[in-house]
Amino acid sequence: MTTLIRNATILAMDAAHGATPFLGDILVEGDRIATIGHGLEAPPGAKVIEGRDRLVMPGLVNAHIHSSETFFKGRYQNMPLEVWTLYAYPLVGAPVIPERLLYLRSLLTAMEALKGGVTTMVDDFFDPPRFDLDRLGIVFSAYDAVGIRANVSNAIIDRHIFDTLPFAREIVPAALQAAIPDPGFTVDGYMDYCRSVFASLHGRGNGRLRFMLAPSAPQRCSVPLMEACLALAVEKGVPYHTHILETKTQAVTGEEFYGKTLIRYMHDLGLLARNVTIAHSIWVTDEDMVLMGSADCSIAHNCISNQKLGAGVAPVRRLLDAGVNVGLGTDGLCSNDTARIFDVMRAAGLIHGTATPDYERWVTSEEILTAATIKGARTALLDHVTGSLEVGKKADLLILKMDGFNFSPMNDIRHHLVYCENGQSIETVMVDGAVVVANGRLTTVDEDAVFAELREIVPAWLTEHAEVEARNKVFEPYMRELHRRATIRDIGINRYQGDMPFWTGQNRASA
Ligand SMILES: [Zn+2]
Secondary structure: OEEEEEEEEEOOOOOOOOOOOEEEEEEEEOOEEEEEEOOOOOOOOOEEEEOOOEEEEEOEEEEEEOHHHHHHOOOOOOOOHHHHHHHHOOOOOOOOOOHHHHHHHHHHHHHHHHHOOEEEEEEOOOOOOOOOHHHHHHHHHHHHHHOOEEEEOOOEOOOOHHHOOOOHHHHOOHHHHHOOOOOOOOHHHHHHHHHHHHHHOOOEOOOOEEEOEOEOOHHHOOHHHHHHHHHHHHHHOOOEEEEEOOOHHHHHHHHHHHOOOHHHHHHHOOOOOOOEEEEEOOOOOHHHHHHHHHOOOEEEEOHHHHHHOOOOOOOHHHHHHOOOEEEEOOOOOOOOOOOOHHHHHHHHHHHHHHOOOOHHHOOOHHHHHHHHOHHHHHHOOOOOOOOOOOOOOEOOEEEEEOOOHHHOOOOOHHHHHHHHOOOOOEEEEEEOOEEEEEOOEEOOOOHHHHHHHHHHHHHHHHHHHHHHHHHHHHHHHHHHHHHHHHHOOOOOOOOOOOOOOOOOOOOOOOO
């Protein structure tokens, strides 16, 4: 398939142009960008797209999502991570999702992503307590069918939940602790599973779909597991995708468990490396940021999820100063609650202005666009493949109409993309040279049929989930208490922007 897009405004996000737009033509041959220039002739048989009043830009990268949460969008509010987890990832009684629902859930996630302009999605897939090639294959099949590019994990936690949280063994009654079994995974067993994924699913869909290693967090995983995962990630050239310092409780976890920050802990174990992508990175110290930058790590900045769960605001300017590669993520859809990276771009473009009155250090629209495209691709170790419009790269691109509300009247395209656009200007989405969204509709799946089936079968699943939530509510007072204890601890840094400290009495009444 050959496509010529001509007379378009092009935002290439490559090293030569950055976020400075220019007029030109783009020729796509097969899955790749063949030529970018002016006055290009359409080869015989080529499809021609007129680019007048159109912006062509790289597809966006969602650097962190959990498709496992997609059926819970719009379900929760006003809970910190440690409490929310009880319901989003129940400790007891969670049923294994049936295969058809697993397929539809994956499909729905990728459909929303693509329609919102995300061509590459990093899905940190949880399927507790299972590691099953057939079930992971269902996720890959859904992404293959809808046509998205994705890195997919099968995330692991190999420690007992109450050994991953500070104060938990002390606070939670013994009978409740005993109600939850040890995960019981062996490092060798998990590594065998990962190797079988590399041998079978990795590389499906013309290389669009890849596997990555994802030990959930340093305090949730054994050292041998993390070491084995990093070694395999480096061997295979895929990310080691993890969560570090999302919440203040996790910052206190480092002090309580290891007498150091969780980043320092990773560093001392030799586990900070170029392949490592860290979701959140909020409660990092200045020294942590230096270690991350020196190791050439990436982060996924999930600033909407971080607001939804009250986790705090990541020090993005200082992370950038330290040389950390920053991409943008939605996080899962029950802490966001959409798969739209344009929303995250807008939020990330705005929130850092509240962190300091020093307006020369606020994050710019160019930096946000870079994070959403080429640097996002770097978090997925795919920056040589996608994330910018360059000859030889995969044709992963968006065509936006610039004659609607979000660009009228036109001032600075970069500002319009970050502060005005929400995805509604997207006309065409191309992944791997194939048009997957045309005139705002998915070409690869029947959207109406998917929504009809979801309406038919998901409500019963959610009713069942409500019963599971009720069973897990018994743990809430203890999670609340350990969150409270961590919150009032002075750890020398503050990533909250409101009154501090909470729960000391004087601030509650005026909150
Ligand atoms: Zn996450």
